[in-house]
Amino acid sequence: ETGVTQSPTHLIKTRGQQVTLxxxxxxxxxxxxxxQQALGQGPQFIFQYYREEENGRGNFPPRFSGLQFPNYSSxxxxxxxxxDDSALYLxxxxxxxxxxxxxxxxxxxxRLTVV
Amino acid sequence: DAKTTQPNSMESxxxxxxxxxxxxxxxxxxxxxxxxxxxxxxxPEYVIHGLTSNVNNRMASxxxxxxxxxxxxxxxxxxxxDAAVYYCILRTRGGETSGSRLTFGEGTQLTVNP
Numbered sequence: 309e310t311g312v313t314q315s316p317t318h319l320i321k322t323r324g325q326q327v328t329l330x331x332x333x334x335x336x337x338x339x340x341x342x343x344q345q346a347l348g349q350g351p352q353f354i355f356q357y358y359r360e361e362e363n364g365r366g367n368f369p370p371r372f373s374g375l376q377f378p379n380y381s382s383x384x385x386x387x388x389x390x391x392d393d394s395a396l397y398l399x400x401x402x403x404x405x406x407x408x409x410x411x412x413x414x415x416x417x418x419r420l421t422v423v
Numbered sequence: 424d425a426k427t428t429q430p431n432s433m434e435s436x437x438x439x440x441x442x443x444x445x446x447x448x449x450x451x452x453x454x455x456x457x458x459x460x461x462x463x464x465x466x467p468e469y470v471i472h473g474l475t476s477n478v479n480n481r482m483a484s485x486x487x488x489x490x491x492x493x494x495x496x497x498x499x500x501x502x503x504x505d506a507a508v509y510y511c512i513l514r515t516r517g518g519e520t521s522g523s524r525l526t527f528g529e530g531t532q533l534t535v536n537p
Contacts, residue, residue, distance in 0.1 A: 312466075341524065350510060350527030351467065364524055398466045400525075411457070412525060414466030 310335055312415035314399050320421045326387045327420060331399030333380040334413045339363075340382040341412065342374060343398040351398055357382055386420075394422045427511045432532040435501045443496040443531055445511030450491050455514045457525070458485065458496045460507040467510065467527075470496065506535045 313332045321327050333340050339358045343351035353366035357376035371387040380401070386393055396419050400412040428446040435441040447456065455474050459467040471478055471485045473494070478485040484497040498505055508530040514523060 343525075343527075350508075350529055351525075353524045353526065356524060366524070400466070402523075411469035411472060412459075412467075413469065416464075416466050 312399055312401050312413050314397075314415035314418050316418060317416070318419045318421075320423060321389050323389055323391060323422055325389050326385065327389060329384040329386075329397050329399075329418045329420070331382045331384070331401075331415060333382070333399075333401035337401035337403050337413065338380055339402045340376055340380060341400045341402070342382070342384045343400065344368070345396040345398060345417070347395075354384070389422045391422050394420060396420075427513060427528055429509070429511050429528060429531045431529065432534065434534045434536060435498075436536050437503060438500050441498040441501045441505070441533065441535075443498075443509050443511075443533065444493065445495070446493045447511070447513055448492045450513055451515070453515055456485065456487060456491075456494050457512045457514050458483070459510045459512065459525070459527075460505075461510070461530070462504075462507045470509070472514070501533075501535045503535050503537060506533055508532050 312334050315330045341356040342354040344354055345351040354368050354372055355362055356364040360376045373385045375383045396417040398414050398417045400414045402412045403410050455472050457472040458470040460470050461467045471480050471483050473485045473487050486495045510527050510530040512525050
């Protein structure tokens with residue numbers, strides 16, 4: 309089975325710009341989540357998608373938005389980039405949105421640098 | 424989300440067992456205990472999870488205290504490739520609008536000495 313793939317692996321953007329990050333879920337997984345990981349810290353939950361709808365959101369402003377497609381792949385969009393948005397963005401897929409006894413499969417992340 | 428407490432760092436020697444502790448005194452009855460690890464320049468990797476009983480898989484063992492207020496991840500023979508940040512996470516069954524998320528803390532940085 310294929311794992312979670314993210315693209316691009318690295319990205320440099322200018323403050324104020326917009327960015328789209330992409331994620332392909334692990335085969336058979338129907339739930340996708342996005343996390344932001346600043347340097348030296350644990351990942352922070354941004355939001356989760358299930359059946360193409362947002363199904364849970366962390367403490368992130370509305371300029372962080374996402375999409376999930378019928379094939380369960382996903383996009384994370386960030387508008388009006390700020391310097392503090394520089395981080396590793398991780399995508400994770402799982403089989404079930406509700407059950408707590410399933411593990412998540414994470415991608416290797418996209419390293420975003422805002423200058 | 425219920426909070427977990429882990430030591431910031433631990434050291435081990437190669438081929439020796441490693442016991443990584445985690446305290447979760449506010450755990451609720453529906454919380455599963457999950458462990459993930461993150462190697463340098465990679466995303467977190469699922470290690471193991473459990474509810475009440477001890478669990479074993481090819482990567483590790485999870486020992487859960489009888490009162491469930493603490494747990495220990497056991498790596499039976501540490502290798503250099505086990506050097507990573509290990510996260511202990513309580514995961515609660517989600518609902519229609521909340522889903523089921525992972526709340527990461529700071530984790531334990533495990534160093535394995537040759």
